[in-house]
Amino acid sequence: MNNLKRKFVKFCFERKILQFGNFNLKSGEKSSFFFNFSLFNTGSDLDKLGRFYATTIIKNNINYSSLFGIAYKGIPIVISTTIALKKYFNINKKYCFNRKEIKQHGEKGRFIGNKLTKNILIIDDVITSGLSIKNTIDTIESNTNLNNLIFSILVALDRRTNKNMSLTHSIKKYNFKIFSIINMQDIVNYIKSNKNLYHYLDNIEIKSSKLFPK
Template sequence: MSVEQSANRTDFVRFSLQQDVLRFGEFKVKSGRLSPYFFNAGLFNTGASLGRLAQFYAQALVDSGLQFDMLFGPAYKGIPLAAATAIALAQHPSRGQADVPFAFNRKEAKDHGEGGTVVGAPLQGKVVIIDDVITAGTSVRESVEIIRQAGAEPAAVLIALDRMERAGADDALSAHSAVQEVSQRYGMPVVSIASLADIMQFLEGNAGLSAHREAVAAYRRRYGV
């Protein structure tokens, strides 16, 4: 990883804290676990914060070196992410203002007008699926099916945060994280702007948050990969 890539990841953790998207404390999460941190990408809910988030997504995708032709945003969270990231990619200095098509799906099929469930540019070529996080992998599975049915190729998944966390009950934890399982199942990379490892590295260098270091480290030892 280059210095620039590392800086982008650190800057994203800092930005998430500033926007109150990343919080430290004690949170009961959907799995029932008590987590020492909470990440809610839905709180990137202003024009300025979404625009900056999209720049982080674009930079992470550029840094990955992956070849791609367009973006796909699964309903509903992925829709504004795909649109905003397409704008950020079109404005990225390293891409020579190359225009980036995007598409998304609607949950219910439309039986009038253009019909169907896919909206936006035609799905073709290498398609990057963009979402906030991967938990159960349901939206990825649905997206892969939609993309393949259109004759296009799912090329990667782009997310904001890799929690690096195994699923399941404490006495029956999965062998891999949700991100690892998605990557193995579909044979494609999962690119994240940042990960739990980046959060821990940020805590190491931040005296004001030092009280949370051990709790996050203990959580990773218990559930992490």
């Protein structure tokens, strides 16, 4: 696990982002843990979060012309990432995000921010099955006149497992690349390297042998 991943997992534990209990995920799965991004809720948190996303973009040399945040949790993330790209890397990019309901007055429409461009980097918090990303791409394609759109995806946590492999394969036709700051294996490795966190291992039912290889 590289230093960026280690620092991000540490940041998540410090802000109590990784929570344990009984949770129903959007994918329909039940889980004993949940990645609660709403707890990144201060100016300092968002500055650090945006920098982690921006650094991941740079390190992976992701090719994109604009950023797109998925409502609702992706909205503060895409804004903080856009700011971090300019603040820390002097890269000035435009961003956009979607409304879940079409606005009929004022600026109207489905999207807020920059007009959509052909090469889009979609920003979100977590990917499990990829269903919300599929729905977002469908929304973008049905609300723009652009052809042959190119998509890349960046999330903080890739928690895909063999349990949702079929759902993940159902979005393969979109041919987009998925990038993440960390995956579940990184969290397991971090816990194993910190004796004070060993008790969390019993709460994580997804063992490393079941994780998608990166």
